Amino acid sequence: MDMARKFLQMGYTRSRRYANYESGKKYDQNGNINEREIDEEKARISQDFRSKMEESPGG
Template sequence: MSDDPEYDVDFRESPEEYEIGRGEQGVFKIQPYKDELLPLWSIENLEGAEEAAADVYRKFEEYKRADEFPGMDLARKYLQMGWTRSLRYAKYPGGQKYEVDEDGNRVEREPQQWYDEEKFEIAQVYREYLDRVKEDETYQRRKREWQNRE
């Protein structure tokens, strides 16, 4: 994959170019999946997040039926991002994990269990769908195959 801010690849047309990457890497760059998933994603409030997580999971199922592993993996990344981002907001005021001390050094804030209860509930919604994807036998098999490609 390119180091450029945006990849100049349509990963549906050229799926062989897709690399799984770490964590949520590529979530805002892998096209056309980004344009299909990002509008669905939300952690603003619990009701919206429940709908968003279900919608992203439905896209995962669509990609699975179409045997589009890059789409499946990107849907997993959006669910993971919903979980991690909402958990950060649940623990830290404004979602800010770091602050600058009086000497200008960046220091990690102490997490507050649970600063924002609704964001904690949102994290649980996304985690439930994320676990379903990670436990999906087709996803597991396709991920192993993708990682073992030559």
């Protein structure tokens, strides 16, 4: 069960990162923060991961 929760958490964080930043990188090569470009489909997918995580025991 711990492994399933781990993969749900990883899916949530990764999908959230790519929802906010198309390249998945918050910072550019100079250390400046990139502009957020919210991808609505990826944001919805991250919410799916989060809702499954909250449904699971211990969530």
